[in-house]
Amino acid sequence: MASILILNTALERACALVWRDAGHVARHAPEARQSAQTILQLAREAFDEAGLKRADAVAVVAGPGSFTGTRIGVAVAQGLCAAWDAPAVPLSTLALTAAAAQRRHDADAYLVGLKSRADELYFGCYLRAGNGMELHGAEQAGALADLRMDSVEAQDLLAVGDGWPDAGSIENHFGIRLESEPVTAAVEDIDLVTMARALWERGNSVGADLLRPNYVNEAPQYREQPGSG
Numbered sequence: 001m002a003s004i005l006i007l008n009t010a011l012e013r014a015c016a017l018v019w020r021d022a023g024h025v026a027r028h029a030p031e032a033r034q035s036a037q038t039i040l041q042l043a044r045e046a047f048d049e050a051g052l053k054r055a056d057a058v059a060v061v062a063g064p065g066s067f068t069g070t071r072i073g074v075a076v077a078q079g080l081c082a083a084w085d086a087p088a089v090p091l092s093t094l095a096l097t098a099a100a101a102q103r104r105h106d107a108d109a110y111l112v113g114l115k116s117r118a119d120e121l122y123f124g125c126y127l128r129a130g131n132g133m134e135l136h137g138a139e140q141a142g143a144l145a146d147l148r149m150d151s152v153e154a155q156d157l158l159a160v161g162d163g164w165p166d167a168g169s170i171e172n173h174f175g176i177r178l179e180s181e182p183v184t185a186a187v188e189d190i191d192l193v194t195m196a197r198a199l200w201e202r203g204n205s206v207g208a209d210l211l212r213p214n215y216v217n218e219a220p221q222y223r224e225q226p227g228s229g
Contacts, residue, residue: 005047005055005080006196009039009073010065010093011187016042018050019193025049026189039076054080057205059089059196061096063214064114064122064141070213078208087205089196092214093187094124094139099195101160101185102133108154109136111170113163113182116141121163122216123147127154132198141216149174160185 006017014029016039027042047053060077063070081088098110108128113121123140126133137150144165159170159182167181199205 003050003052003055004057004059004089004196004200005043006059006091006192007039007043007073007077008061008187008192009069009076010061010063011069014039014042014069014073015189015192016046017189017192018043018046018052018055019197020050020052024189024193039072043076054084055086057087057089057196057200058084059091059192059200060211061093061192062090062212063093064116064139064216065093074211074213078211081208081211087200088208088211089200089205090211090214091192091195091199092124092139094122095126095133095135096187096191096195097161097185098124098126098133099191100187101158101183102128103191104185105158105160105183107156107158107179109152109157111149111157111159111164111174111178113159113161115161115163119143121147121161123163125149125152127152139214139216144169144173147173152176158183 001021003020008015013032017024017026025046027046029038058077058080060073077088094112097112101110110126112124116122120143125136127136140147157176157178159178164182167178
């Protein structure tokens with residue numbers, strides 16, 4: 001029976017999920033920003049309920065996001081993958097946010113902007129592709145004035161995330177027309193499970209020694225593989 005352990009310490013509240021063919025089990029930290037203290041305990045509890053001792057792969061939200069939380073999650077995933085001789089599946093927070101938005105809002109393209117520091121943001125453009133999405137261009141970090149986006153032929157464009165200013169500023173910078181003001185879309189368990197499964201089944205994994213936090217500007221080799229469909 002195939003199984004994946006999914007670790008999230010990069011977003012607001014840490015969680016560990018165990019997916020297997022029969023479904024998934026999830027455990028969430030009771031409070032925000034408790035990743036260091038709780039992630040291994042959450043994983044143990046999820047494994048106990050699932051009746052498993054280990055998983056065939058470890059998916060981890062590798063960023064961009066909380067610097068400390070991301071590093072903790074990646075370090076735990078590295079250790080487990082090395083101990084189990086299992087592949088690691090890095091998940092992008094930008095791609096996950098786009099997937100969360102796609103469940104709630106029908107659009108052809110999702111421009112994801114998440115808060116970074118000061119007036120900067122993390123940015124990625126994702127185009128609808130079948131039942132999932134694909135990254136258009138590259139993930140970036142910087143002030144709005146520094147972001148670049150290749151021409152998009154999509155008709156319905158939606159800005160998603162907590163890093164954006166008003167729609168007018170986005171439209172003027174990129175030379176596009178948005179469907180509405182920016183919306184928010186919280187990543188939920190279903191988004192983590194769906195993307196982890198899709199990437200793993202497509203072979204988008206790395207060894208423990210190649211797993212790194214996704215700081216965006218370092219352009220790790222798995223950056224081009226964040227889609228879920």
